[in-house]
Amino acid sequence: MAQDRICVGAIAGAFGVRGEVRLKSFCAEPADISGYGPLWTEDGKRSFTIRLTRPVTGGLGARLSGVATREDAEALRGTTLWAPREALPSLPDDEFYHADLIGLEVVDPGGQVLGRVRAIFDHGAGDILEVVGGKDILLLPFTRAVVPTVDLGARRIVADPPASDE
Template sequence: MSDTPTQICVAAIGGSYGVRGEVRLKSFCADPIAIEDYQPLVAENTGESYMITLTGTIKNGFTARLTGVETKEDADALRGVRLMTDQSRLPALPDDEYYYTDLIGLEVLDTGGNRLGTVKDVQNHGATDILEVLTSGSETALLPFTEAAVPTVDIASGRIIADPPDGIFP
């Protein structure tokens, strides 16, 4: 097991806001303003560390100042950068909730114990989370992450028991 803390994406930079180095920030926290509690935040692509100060609210996010970001050009250069924090800084979740990173890599079995694949990614397109499962044939299947389709998640054992709707897996 690695001693490196698991990094969780808690925000993304949408680009500059104004001309004085502020950024548009999307918080992915359950309580969006809690983003300030998880500092310092680390840029996923460069590993650079930032302290943030929220300066206002805008549609779908906040305006913020980041340490070391002084100009509009500095802020524009960060457009699309995902900001990470150590999972250990985040609150513990109830038994029926999971961080996406905890699900990636879990083996997926059907209710009869047959291997369906491994969780490659978790996506959310609004209605529900979807598990992208890499099957043994190197294909991917999209499994709704609902209680009906995924009745059991056992993080400790590294597996998910699925009862997928017909037609999802070959």
């Protein structure tokens, strides 16, 4: 796919006074974040090995290589952490990394272009695709009923949006 790295987490801030960080994991199993080898900043300028220490409110406590003080940890607040794609497990045919869906063209069952996937949201009740086509924005539940086909090879999604009440 277009990306050779996937965002797997973010540093939410310092935890304690000895350089520990509060880590937000974007992995299906939060603790898996420590198993992908060194993680990189988005710009690729820094890498960290991660050792999880304990569960904390809002995430996981962790020690990062090269981070020794609370000030070092606090300076990393908001930093996203990226794993090489090849370090991540392959998925079954009906599961996808969000990064693979961003930018895909979305068409209806008749082939009419609806737009492109700009973002994927998960507010707890399942994934929602944000599809942008010109000035129109569609929010589609990422369910088999609404999105029956995802063709990564063709970089295309077939969606059957629910009828609008307009």
